[in-house]
Amino acid sequence: MTKSSNPDGFTFKLWKFFASVKLSVFILLSLAMTSIIGTVIPQNENPMLYQQKFGEALFKILNTLDIFDMYHSWWFRFLLFMLTVNIIVCSINRLQATWKIIFPKQPSFKINQFRKAKNRQEWSAADSPEQLKDVISPLLSKRFSRLTVQSSENGYILFGEKGRWTRLGVYAVHLSIIFMVTGGLIGSIFGFDGFVNIPEGESADKIFLRNSQSEIRLGFEIKCDDFDFTLYESGMPKEYRSSLSIIKNNQSVVQKDIIVNDPLRFEGINFFQSSYGKMPATKLTVTFTEKSSGLIYNKAATMGSPVEMPGNSGTLIVEDFRPSFSFRGVNLTNTFLCRMIPNNGEPSHIIIPADYPRFDMMRQGDFVISISNTDFKYYTGLQVTKDPGVPLVYAGFLFMIIGCYVTFFMFHQKICVEISADKGKTTVMTAGISGKNRPGMNTVIRRLSNHLKKITQ
Amino acid sequence: MTSSEIFSIITFIYGLAMVLYVFSWIFKKALPGKIATAATIAAALGNLTGIILRWIESYQMGIGHAPLSNLYESLIFFAMTIALTHLFIDFRYKLRFIGVVASPIPFLVMAYASLPKVDDVIQPLIPALQSNWLISHVMACFIGYSAFAIAFGVSIMFLIKPSGAGSQSGIISRIPDFDILDDLTHQMVMFGFLFLSIGIITGAVWANQAWGRYWGWDPKETWSLVTWLIYASLLHARLMRGWKGKKIAVLSCIGFFAVIFTYFGVNLLPGLHSYQ
Ligand code: HEM
Numbered sequence: 191m192t193k194s195s196n197p198d199g200f201t202f203k204l205w206k207f208f209a210s211v212k213l214s215v216f217i218l219l220s221l222a223m224t225s226i227i228g229t230v231i232p233q234n235e236n237p238m239l240y241q242q243k244f245g246e247a248l249f250k251i252l253n254t255l256d257i258f259d260m261y262h263s264w265w266f267r268f269l270l271f272m273l274t275v276n277i278i279v280c281s282i283n284r285l286q287a288t289w290k291i292i293f294p295k296q297p298s299f300k301i302n303q304f305r306k307a308k309n310r311q312e313w314s315a316a317d318s319p320e321q322l323k324d325v326i327s328p329l330l331s332k333r334f335s336r337l338t339v340q341s342s343e344n345g346y347i348l349f350g351e352k353g354r355w356t357r358l359g360v361y362a363v364h365l366s367i368i369f370m371v372t373g374g375l376i377g378s379i380f381g382f383d384g385f386v387n388i389p390e391g392e393s394a395d396k397i398f399l400r401n402s403q404s405e406i407r408l409g410f411e412i413k414c415d416d417f418d419f420t421l422y423e424s425g426m427p428k429e430y431r432s433s434l435s436i437i438k439n440n441q442s443v444v445q446k447d448i449i450v451n452d453p454l455r456f457e458g459i460n461f462f463q464s465s466y467g468k469m470p471a472t473k474l475t476v477t478f479t480e481k482s483s484g485l486i487y488n489k490a491a492t493m494g495s496p497v498e499m500p501g502n503s504g505t506l507i508v509e510d511f512r513p514s515f516s517f518r519g520v521n522l523t524n525t526f527l528c529r530m531i532p533n534n535g536e537p538s539h540i541i542i543p544a545d546y547p548r549f550d551m552m553r554q555g556d557f558v559i560s561i562s563n564t565d566f567k568y569y570t571g572l573q574v575t576k577d578p579g580v581p582l583v584y585a586g587f588l589f590m591i592i593g594c595y596v597t598f599f600m601f602h603q604k605i606c607v608e609i610s611a612d613k614g615k616t617t618v619m620t621a622g623i624s625g626k627n628r629p630g631m632n633t634v635i636r637r638l639s640n641h642l643k644k645i646t647q
Numbered sequence: 648m649t650s651s652e653i654f655s656i657i658t659f660i661y662g663l664a665m666v667l668y669v670f671s672w673i674f675k676k677a678l679p680g681k682i683a684t685a686a687t688i689a690a691a692l693g694n695l696t697g698i699i700l701r702w703i704e705s706y707q708m709g710i711g712h713a714p715l716s717n718l719y720e721s722l723i724f725f726a727m728t729i730a731l732t733h734l735f736i737d738f739r740y741k742l743r744f745i746g747v748v749a750s751p752i753p754f755l756v757m758a759y760a761s762l763p764k765v766d767d768v769i770q771p772l773i774p775a776l777q778s779n780w781l782i783s784h785v786m787a788c789f790i791g792y793s794a795f796a797i798a799f800g801v802s803i804m805f806l807i808k809p810s811g812a813g814s815q816s817g818i819i820s821r822i823p824d825f826d827i828l829d830d831l832t833h834q835m836v837m838f839g840f841l842f843l844s845i846g847i848i849t850g851a852v853w854a855n856q857a858w859g860r861y862w863g864w865d866p867k868e869t870w871s872l873v874t875w876l877i878y879a880s881l882l883h884a885r886l887m888r889g890w891k892g893k894k895i896a897v898l899s900c901i902g903f904f905a906v907i908f909t910y911f912g913v914n915l916l917p918g919l920h921s922y923q
Contacts, residue, residue, distance in 0.1 A: 218877075226869075
């Protein structure tokens with residue numbers, strides 16, 4: 191690949207730059223160090239909080255550097271990109287040589303390499319080289335996938351070899367990283383991460399994205415038939431369960447109970463049990479009790495729209511609902527937050543706890559207001575995601591584990607047993623070499639020699 | 648006997664083994680070393696028994712689950728994996744000396760687990776933890792951590808051993824050859840790296856089951872990635888650039904600090920994973 195290029199050319203220099211392991215170690219350590227930033231500075235919070243914490247000037251600098259969303263910043267992505275190019279270039283660079291080792295035209299053994307090996311062992315044996323060869327070669331062929339027997343000037347040389355393919359392990363590891371990075375990219379481009387809250391008995395056909403205000407239409411309806419949660423005796427949550435159905439073209443096509451750790455998947459979209467909450471029915475009844483007369487006025491209301499107060503005294507808007515609300519250290523439970531706009535006077539905020547209809551007496555107004563007919567419902571909070579990159583990422587996971595195992599714990603072994611006779615004395619020599627000077631090779635030779643010594647001495 | 652009684656007894660035995668290993672090393676006696684190894688075997692077996700018993704106890708309470716669900720249980724498991732890795736090396740490589748650096752770790756871990764601030768009550772599993780991936784995830788991570796812990800111990804030995812022939816007396820000189828230490832560090836790092844990878848991957852698959860995303864840059868996830876990247880750099884520096892000895896020992900120490908931070912330090916930061 192590189193041989194034909196001009197050694198001074200820019201392309202060649204660039205190629206060499208990306209083919210260096212120094213670069214990989216540099217990138218790996220840079221990724222490690224920069225990743226720490228995001229664990230120290232909480233990510234994706236409200237900009238106001240950052241401004242308060244860091245001050246205006248520092249905030250601006252950090253914001254320009256995307257520190258508050260650093261894992262999606264251009265420079266972090268650039269590091270990942272460099273990593274990928276580095277791995278690809280290195281792999282291409284080396285694959286040719288590795289390929290030649292794995293699939294050689296003619297396997298060749300150089301006896302001198304073995305004679306020089308540090309793990310070499312030698313001992314003298316009683317039998318003739320001929321006899322020894324016949325004993326040893328079946329033994330070796332059991333342990334090594336290839337065995338070559340050659341005769342030399344004064345005896346025999348046996349070469350055994352196995353595990354050539356294990357040199358590919360490293361490529362599997364590196365390929366796995368490319369798979370994961372690519373899978374992640376595909377997910378971030380073609381996938382989404384959103385949520386939807388569905389009250390019991392109701393359905394939704396669109397969901398909301400988590401990191402922006404936009405909505406996504408599902409192309410089908412998701413209905414919450416039922417929501418339940420159970421607690422342990424200690425009050426800790428035990429199970430959240432939503433019964434969901436998917437309705438497509440007015441027909442229920444799938445039904446499933448989901449719990450945390452067991453989502454519903456449909457047409458590439460996944461629904462996860464993520465939260466739950468309580469909300470009041472859309473139609474409420476607001477009750478005004480006139481203090482002076484004791485007269486009771488019931489009015490229908492919906493959240494967010496104004497209600498005329500009796501006697502033309504003003505309007506009331508039920509603005510919000512809280513399943514729990516702390517008032518002077520007491521939890522009032524189901525509480526409505528309202529705004530009252532009197533015809534003469536300043537608007538004010540008032541709180542109406544549904545479970546304490548007489549609470550509003552404290553306010554000293556002309557009317558005591560309470561809200562009933564609340565008909566609370568649970569809604570289930572679903573996380574909705576789509577990530578077409580997952581299969582690629584999972585393939586990467588598999589390659590990573592297999593590749594690491596092969597690279598670390600298996601290796602290409604070449605061994606040699608030389609049997610030679612000199613003045614009627616037979617000597618047996620064993621030695622082994624492997625791609626990298628592996629201590630594992632020494633163990634193989636030690637064990638093999640011990641075994642052979644037992645049967646030859 | 649209850650599991651907590653067993654855990655107090657084995658804490659004591661781990662401590663005893665540690666004292667005996669150090670004694671055997673300082674006074675150059677073989678016998679205490681042998682007894683220490685026997686004690687470690689006994690303690691590791693007791694450790695396993697305790698874990699199984701705690702498992703059974705959780706079923707008797709009607710909230711049965713594998714005891715790998717909170718800080719206390721993870722510490723107990725960690726102590727056992729370190730002891731087992733240590734014994735594996737002791738027998739496989741015939742390196743008794745390793746006990747001097749390996750045996751304090753399970754003792755310290757068990758002692759830490761018995762502090763009152765570490766809650767040892769068997770708690771039911773919250774919904775997010777009710778997954779079979781929990782077991783493989785926690786096991787793989789802690790097997791990885793224990794290999795890194797031993798690599799760390801060996802690296803420390805490497806760093807305190809004086810080089811040069813002049814200082815060949817005293818207990819320091821009884822540290823084995825640099826080559827042996829260097830090779831052992833490398834072996835342990837490779838072993839740990841494989842299991843850390845499996846741990847991170849099973850965690851990612853689990854996160855995808857429970858929350859619909861395999862990676863969310865939560866502090867614990869990120870720190871495990873940082874740890875992984877540090878050890879990956881170590882392996883490349885060694886395999887490709889031929890780094891050996893001191894530099895590798897230093898990197899292995901840095902890697903282990905990252906492990907410790909992933910395990911404990913992250914609880915100081917916000918996130919899903921903090922054991923509380
Ligand atoms: C995380 C990103 C990684 C990058 C950027 C990376 C990059 C590289 C590069 C550039 C080389 C030199 C290639 C060559 O010249 O043949 C290399 C070699 C190597 N890498 Fe990685 N690598 C990564 C991950 C890993 C992992 C996780 C492992 C663990 C198994 C690994 C194991 C190896 C090994 C064993 C070699 C030596 C290859 C040989 O002997 O030919 N790499 N890596």
